[in-house]
Amino acid sequence: MNEQPLVSVVIATYNMGQYLPLAIDSVLNQTWTNLEVVVVDDGSEDDTREQMKKYGGDPRVRYIPTENKGQPQAKNRGLQEAKGDFIAFCDADDLWQPHKLEVQIPCFDNEDVGVVYSEVSYIDQHGEPVDKETPYERYSGVVTDKLVIKNFVPFGTAVIRRSCMEEDGAFDEDLPMGIDWDLWLRYSMNWQFQYVPDKTYTYRIWPGQMSKNYRGRYKNAFLILNKFLETHPNALPKAVQANAWADMYVSRGMSLATAEKLFFQPLKDVLTGLRYNFFFLPGWKALLKLLLGRARV
Incomplete structure (x- = not known):
């Protein structure tokens, strides 16, 4: 230019x-x-x-x-x-x-x-x-x-x-x-x-x-991801979409565990994430942290 x-x-x-x-x-x-x-x-x-x-x-x-x-x-x-x-x-x-x-x-x-x-x-x-x-x-x-x-x-x-x-x-x-x-x-x-x-x-x-405001961020992040995937259902392979949902749930769960010292709600999120992708490694790492109590220290 x-x-x-x-x-x-x-x-x-x-x-x-x-x-x-x-x-x-x-x-x-x-x-x-x-x-x-x-x-x-x-x-x-x-x-x-x-x-x-x-x-x-x-x-x-x-x-x-x-x-x-x-x-x-x-x-x-x-x-x-x-x-x-x-x-x-x-x-x-x-x-x-x-x-x-x-x-x-x-x-x-x-x-x-x-x-x-x-x-x-x-x-x-x-x-x-x-x-x-x-x-x-x-x-x-x-x-x-x-x-x-x-x-x-x-x-x-x-x-x-x-x-x-x-x-x-x-x-x-x-x-x-x-x-x-x-x-x-x-x-x-x-x-x-x-x-x-x-x-x-x-x-x-x-x-x-x-x-x-992490709770507000995640609330809107779920809306945004859902909107994008509904608008462009064939834009990404199903495996990528599953990873996106898995990461969303696991990330929210660990944010709640870290910031609010919670256990059951983060556990539910992490397990939901793993249901989207059983082989999602960050999900298993998060589960281990929760069970060992390290995410809430």
Whole structure:
């Protein structure tokens, strides 16, 4: 690409005035210069509007205050307002690294690639680095068979080709959580994904954030998986679908065992997972941990 195409960066925010300017500044400080930032304020009740006044004279930043309708609606409003050939995301409490777009956008030279994503680093609520292992293996190419088992695409790292949205839709507004996994599954049916190992995105870990709501996450994950498999019943081999359900039940069971020190409900989930795939090794490992009490220590 000889000329820089326009990249639209959507930031949906709700009561994140303390972090929002840091997120915006990290995007504006990109080595990639042809970009716009679309900030959709989902009815914030803090000082977000005051914080946004500092960007009033910057033509690269558009501030769109709305009524509080939830993050899917806010993100979709951002997508509607985006003018770029490519669309990227940054959560209001996170940060971009300056080279993010410079290393990711060239991957779109391959016209089959619809989503380019990268690796993540972590900080705490005060901005101090946090050591955390990468939870999932990353994949490139045609990834539906891997993605249906684990959402290995960190949301804020993703840059999408505008055609993805135009051809395969935006976020499902009926889902309060897990909307990115639902989106990636749909996009994976028609587009390739490309992983860039650079740490271009910094995820902030702080008390009270939605990502800690594991029960809500799993509730919506079950809905998303069921919806995808019902919509695309022949997209994946039966064995892959069985693995997806097995992993879903086992993962939920072990989350409950670890977080709430439960036994019988996790045991039921693990056994259900093994009924989907008797040879699912993580299920047997989870069962052993439960029986030995290690998952609840």
